[in-house]
Amino acid sequence: MTLLDSFFHLMEPAPFLLMMIGVIVGIAVGVMPGITAGMLMALTLPFTYAMAPVDAIILLISMFVGGVSGGLVTATLMRIPGEPSAIMTTLDGYPLAKRGFPGRALGLGNAASIVGGIVGWIALVLLTRPIADFAVQLGPWENFSLVLTALVLVSSLSRGSFLKGMISALLGVLLAFPGVDQTSGLVRLTFGFDAMTNGFQLLPVVIGLFAMSQLVADTMHVNQGTDHIRANMKGVLISLKDYATHGWNMLRSSLIGLWIGIHPGVGATVSSIVAYTVAKNMSKTPEEFGKGSEEAIVAAESANNATTGGTLIPLLALGIPGGIADAILLAALVMHNLRPGPLLFTTNPEIVNTIMATHLVAHLAMFATMTLGTLVFARLMLIPRAILFPLIVVFCAIGAFAMDGQIADVWIMLLFGLVGLAMEIARFPLAPFVIGFVLAPLAEGKLRSALMISDGSLWPLVTRPISLLLLLVSVACFVWPFWREWRQRRNSTA
Amino acid sequence: MPDSQAAKERKLDAIGGAVVVAIAAVMYVAASREPPAFYDPLGPGTIPMAVSALLGLLGFVLLGRAVLGWRTGQATQAMILGLDGDEQVDYALRPGLAAFCFAMTAAYTVALEFQVPFMWATFVFLFVSGAAMAGFKRRETAWVLAASIVGTGISVYLFQHVLQVNLP
Numbered sequence: 001m002t003l004l005d006s007f008f009h010l011m012e013p014a015p016f017l018l019m020m021i022g023v024i025v026g027i028a029v030g031v032m033p034g035i036t037a038g039m040l041m042a043l044t045l046p047f048t049y050a051m052a053p054v055d056a057i058i059l060l061i062s063m064f065v066g067g068v069s070g071g072l073v074t075a076t077l078m079r080i081p082g083e084p085s086a087i088m089t090t091l092d093g094y095p096l097a098k099r100g101f102p103g104r105a106l107g108l109g110n111a112a113s114i115v116g117g118i119v120g121w122i123a124l125v126l127l128t129r130p131i132a133d134f135a136v137q138l139g140p141w142e143n144f145s146l147v148l149t150a151l152v153l154v155s156s157l158s159r160g161s162f163l164k165g166m167i168s169a170l171l172g173v174l175l176a177f178p179g180v181d182q183t184s185g186l187v188r189l190t191f192g193f194d195a196m197t198n199g200f201q202l203l204p205v206v207i208g209l210f211a212m213s214q215l216v217a218d219t220m221h222v223n224q225g226t227d228h229i230r231a232n233m234k235g236v237l238i239s240l241k242d243y244a245t246h247g248w249n250m251l252r253s254s255l256i257g258l259w260i261g262i263h264p265g266v267g268a269t270v271s272s273i274v275a276y277t278v279a280k281n282m283s284k285t286p287e288e289f290g291k292g293s294e295e296a297i298v299a300a301e302s303a304n305n306a307t308t309g310g311t312l313i314p315l316l317a318l319g320i321p322g323g324i325a326d327a328i329l330l331a332a333l334v335m336h337n338l339r340p341g342p343l344l345f346t347t348n349p350e351i352v353n354t355i356m357a358t359h360l361v362a363h364l365a366m367f368a369t370m371t372l373g374t375l376v377f378a379r380l381m382l383i384p385r386a387i388l389f390p391l392i393v394v395f396c397a398i399g400a401f402a403m404d405g406q407i408a409d410v411w412i413m414l415l416f417g418l419v420g421l422a423m424e425i426a427r428f429p430l431a432p433f434v435i436g437f438v439l440a441p442l443a444e445g446k447l448r449s450a451l452m453i454s455d456g457s458l459w460p461l462v463t464r465p466i467s468l469l470l471l472l473v474s475v476a477c478f479v480w481p482f483w484r485e486w487r488q489r490r491n492s493t494a
Numbered sequence: 495m496p497d498s499q500a501a502k503e504r505k506l507d508a509i510g511g512a513v514v515v516a517i518a519a520v521m522y523v524a525a526s527r528e529p530p531a532f533y534d535p536l537g538p539g540t541i542p543m544a545v546s547a548l549l550g551l552l553g554f555v556l557l558g559r560a561v562l563g564w565r566t567g568q569a570t571q572a573m574i575l576g577l578d579g580d581e582q583v584d585y586a587l588r589p590g591l592a593a594f595c596f597a598m599t600a601a602y603t604v605a606l607e608f609q610v611p612f613m614w615a616t617f618v619f620l621f622v623s624g625a626a627m628a629g630f631k632r633r634e635t636a637w638v639l640a641a642s643i644v645g646t647g648i649s650v651y652l653f654q655h656v657l658q659v660n661l662p
Contacts, residue, residue, distance in 0.1 A: 006599055047657050048657075050657075050658070055516075068594050108519070131574070143618060159612055163552060163559075164510075164556070165555065167510075167514055167549065167553065168554050170545055170548060170552065171514070171517070172551065174517070174518075174521055174546060174549060176544065177521075177525075177541070177542045177545075181531075181538035182532055183531070183538070184531035184534050184538050185536065186528070186529070186538045188525070188528050188538040188542070189521065189524050189525060189528070189542060190540065191524065201530050212599075214596070215595075216592045216596055217592070219588065219591055219592040220589055220591070220592045221585075221587065221588050221597050222591060222627050223585040223586050223587075223588060231598060245548075309521030352526075373658050383629070384637070385627060385628035385633065386624040386625070386628040386637075386638050387624055387637070387638060387641040387645070389595070389619055389623070389627065390595075390619060390620045390623040390624050390627075390642075390645075391620060391641075391645045392594075393599050393619070393623070394602075394616055394619065394620065394645075394649055395649075397599070397602065397603065397606070398649070398653055398659060398661070401606075401659075401662060402653075402659045403659055405662075407603065407606055407607045409605060409660060410603045410606070414596075414599060414600060414603065417596075425506070426506045426507070426509070426510040427503075427506070428510065431618075437602040444541050447536075447541070448534060448535075448654075450536050450537055451534075452533070452534065452535065455535070456536075478558065486551055
């Protein structure tokens, strides 16, 4: 199935309906404060098990696109980021709406989102195949080094603290080990608990980390008011002149979002912050930022949507998830017995092409849905939390249970809900944890199969040029933050 | 940064470092007791041991820095919204309610484990948690009751008949 075939497939009634459901539910969830796209995808994952892989991917990608975009509505009308990535939109979307232009604020954000999405899609189509063609030539040693580099990169790019990022990634790696060892078939690190024989499954871990802990945090904020600005349709559809005025800002912010998205573990929140800052620095009216600047809304929304395309590139080309949503997509592929990574282009091209086609069509559907349905979606913000939150907990519990039919998985979900809360309170980044958890079995499998080939010798790790290069990058990324701090201390004491 | 904030940050780092060292130590000991595999040079325990050792080392560094009074830095990108302790809000936070609802979720899980019918366990969970969030006010509780009945019906229909989940 070629990319064109995938577009035609998407236009058939059943896949199209599935995509629309994904986009609409994604936007709805993005609009509701406290429920994120990652949470929705994690909750949906177990129920996609019975679907054909292509359908599951269509649904999940559409939810991803819809969810990232829906946060705009709550950020603009309530000053609450419906999604973490909409945090910068609150700073200017709400003031602009309060000045009497809610439709204009939503329209600008929506237009910027579609431009960001299209730029991300172009990069996805152009860059993924060449990278995958290169990666397919790599052997197990290079693959192991690549995964190691990705883990160190994820930690070093976690803003704030490399040390905490690295600890988070290693904790994720370590907690992926209990259960049946894939290479020897022996059961390990179960501490005598039969329920641990299958280890910690990805689904309950992800649902616990992102859905349960978010619900607990949301319950703390249950008294938060629901004051909002009434949405109207005036200015929702912006003119071609507006596209021309903001065109350069849209393109620049999209490229920033795309570039940041390609780096594992950084994500849409950071890309919107960086694009916002760059737009402010380059603006002729920086004093307007924070007071309802149109440039600010455009920058933040272009960047966060472009990131969705960027994060898919390492997932498809290398099998390395760029962010949380991609980690869930990776889990979906694994669940359907597909091998994520460069070989997917050869073994299952229909999956790769479906991801690419859905990414574009879902953005177009999102644009149309957001433009026409703004008033309807704005009403979803007002659903009482006392009704919504307990219902989501039931979905979490059944989502964790449904895969293997074991109550133990619900306990694991609750346990990881607490782990997620504790890590966030202690300000350990969560993204490296999940990516470490997902990549650990892959890295271990590559290393051990390579060692069997080399009769237990580790020398090929440093004698093979690409592997050596990747290892040097890892070491440099690992040492750099410590060296930089040591140099700062030395300079300050001198 | 204010002194009280820095002290709180160091305390959290020290606790975090100690927990990480403890986890690494437990996993290292457990991994070292794993038997070797016949044909695999590494066996099932070697890589977990190596990861535990590195994790323990980094945990020590975090703990040491906190004890010495050095700043480590913090993740600035929150994945879970609303846990930022520095955030100024104009309403009362409800950590007690959050703990209660979490305990209710644990109780719901116990009920499912002990074969309480899904429909009844779900209805009681939805109603009690929702009513607690609504502050047990009469009007809101009536709405929660109605929503719990509808929510239970939808859950049973969706999971059992549409998604064909073999409910606990």
